[in-house]
Amino acid sequence: GQQVMQIPQYQHVQEGEDFTTYCNSSTTLSNIQWYKQRPGGHPVFLIQLVKSGEVKKQKRLTFQFGEAKKNSSLHITATQTTDVGTYFCAGRRAAGNKLTFGGGTRVLVKP
């Protein structure tokens, strides 16, 4: 079946630094979504990427969808303590509405 992998599993970042988390699917995706889950909370939708090579920005967050529509990345610049949480990518295949989530990248920020 479809698998979605995320690396790294953990990311310890000094406040103010940049980092990138990566997402790879075993199959071609129709779209990919990113969610953020704060400790004790539920996943909250951040963004959806649909087109091959698409790049979208949300303030300090930059999301990219690979040319082959099998991988994606999230880059955060000037990390803040409010960025703490787990970032999940979730891929959707062409058929159906099912989302397959990656294992997430847990981000800890050192002040």
Place this chain on the structure above:
Amino acid sequence: GAGVSQSPRYKVAKRGQDVALRCDPISGHVSLFWYQQALGQGPEFLTYFQNEAQLDKSGLPSDRFFAERPEGSVSTLKIQRTQQEDSAVYLCASSFSDRPQHFGDGTRLSIL
């Protein structure tokens, strides 16, 4: 309500008991999803409804798991003869068609 509502927030049951978890989606959302999230893991798909029709139940781990959405709104996930490995957070999400999913706060299920 404004968001997806799940109840109860916490459920403790003894091994072998049956449990029922409720999800009240955002009004007007035709799509409803159930996920299981183990500690430190990403949500794992269980099942998907479009209105009252269960279109995909490929993620249900065994025939002890059963979900229904009889009137196309509220959904119930039932687990029969619970086992310790069923302990997890059960998340419900709803969406309008293929739009992004909105998650509830989940039910944390602990099986003793």
